[in-house]
Amino acid sequence: MKSAVIVFPGSNCDRDMAVALEMVSGNKPHMIWHGESGLPDGLDLIAIPGGFSYGDYLRSGAMAARSNIVPSIRDAANTGVRVLGVCNGFQILTEIGLLPGALMRNSQINFVCKDAPLEVAPNRTQFTAAYPAEELISIPVAHHDGNYFAAEDELDRLEDEERVVFRYAENINGSARNIAGITNAEGNILGMMPHPERAMDSKHGGTDGRRLFEALLN
Amino acid sequence: MKLKIYVTLKNGVLDPQGKAIHHALESLDFKGVQDVRAGKLIELTVDDNIADADIEAMCEKLLANTVIENYAIEKVADSAVQETA
Numbered sequence: 001m002k003s004a005v006i007v008f009p010g011s012n013c014d015r016d017m018a019v020a021l022e023m024v025s026g027n028k029p030h031m032i033w034h035g036e037s038g039l040p041d042g043l044d045l046i047a048i049p050g051g052f053s054y055g056d057y058l059r060s061g062a063m064a065a066r067s068n069i070v071p072s073i074r075d076a077a078n079t080g081v082r083v084l085g086v087c088n089g090f091q092i093l094t095e096i097g098l099l100p101g102a103l104m105r106n107s108q109i110n111f112v113c114k115d116a117p118l119e120v121a122p123n124r125t126q127f128t129a130a131y132p133a134e135e136l137i138s139i140p141v142a143h144h145d146g147n148y149f150a151a152e153d154e155l156d157r158l159e160d161e162e163r164v165v166f167r168y169a170e171n172i173n174g175s176a177r178n179i180a181g182i183t184n185a186e187g188n189i190l191g192m193m194p195h196p197e198r199a200m201d202s203k204h205g206g207t208d209g210r211r212l213f214e215a216l217l218n
Numbered sequence: 219m220k221l222k223i224y225v226t227l228k229n230g231v232l233d234p235q236g237k238a239i240h241h242a243l244e245s246l247d248f249k250g251v252q253d254v255r256a257g258k259l260i261e262l263t264v265d266d267n268i269a270d271a272d273i274e275a276m277c278e279k280l281l282a283n284t285v286i287e288n289y290a291i292e293k294v295a296d297s298a299v300q301e302t303a
Contacts, residue, residue: 062280
């Protein structure tokens with residue numbers, strides 16, 4: 001699997017993401033600085049990592065979404081390359097407009113940092129294909145702005161098209177309809193607040209994130 | 219010329235920050251506050267001949283996220299800008 005990790009000023013999960021990708025695929029991902037204007041050819045996956053790009057100035061993800069590299073990400077996504085945005089990466093994908101809605105301040109104001117039990121809809125996208133449908137998985141969350149918002153008709157559309165692929169088993173941040181992760185209509189772009197790259201090894205306290213990356217090898 | 223861009227959350231969008239401020243005001247024993255909504259004020263200093271369409275585009279493309287936010291533009295002539303100590 002040939003992958004790239006996009007690095008912004010203030011990204012702090014980029015190296016964790018790189019380690020996770022190499023652990024599963026055996027290949028080091030290309031680390032791509034946001035100021036670059038192109039991506040390597042033949043990518044299978046573009047990962048937009050967590051962190052606090054540009055210090056969350058203006059809105060989380062707002063500045064990163066206007067970076068030089070973004071048109072290349074959009075072009076690649078439109079040709080079917082898989083794009084995974086985790087945490088700040090999810091915020092950036094909504095700010096770019098590749099995913100609908102917005103991530104707002106958690107409803108209880110507090111930063112939430114804990115293992116989050118998640119329900120998975122496995123059939124919709126390759127990202128979740130390795131998870132059994134009935135199983136609750138546990139993946140860590142760590143965010144201040146994870147409160148998913150979209151207009152009611154947009155939420156209905158997401159549900160009708162089965163694009164809500166991760167839901168919190170209990171609502172930890174005020175997210176509409178317990179949404180923790182969604183895909184685009186085609187299913188090749190996934191944005192999620194929980195951090196699968198932090199649940200790769202038993203020493204992390206859990207390995208439920210690993211299957212997300214492994215499923216992409218198929 | 220100065221531009222004041224007011225960015226506010228749309229009606230119906232939960233504002234946890236406003237709620238917390240409201241709660242803090244009540245805990246300070248201020249009575250009669252019915253609701254608090256927090257927003258942003260962004261001040262730009264611009265050329266006097268800047269096009270309105272460009273100002274709109276700045277708001278739409280970056281300054282506000284129109285999924286959740288509204289914006290209002292106020293133009294302030296330089297002569298009307300007063301420094302406050």
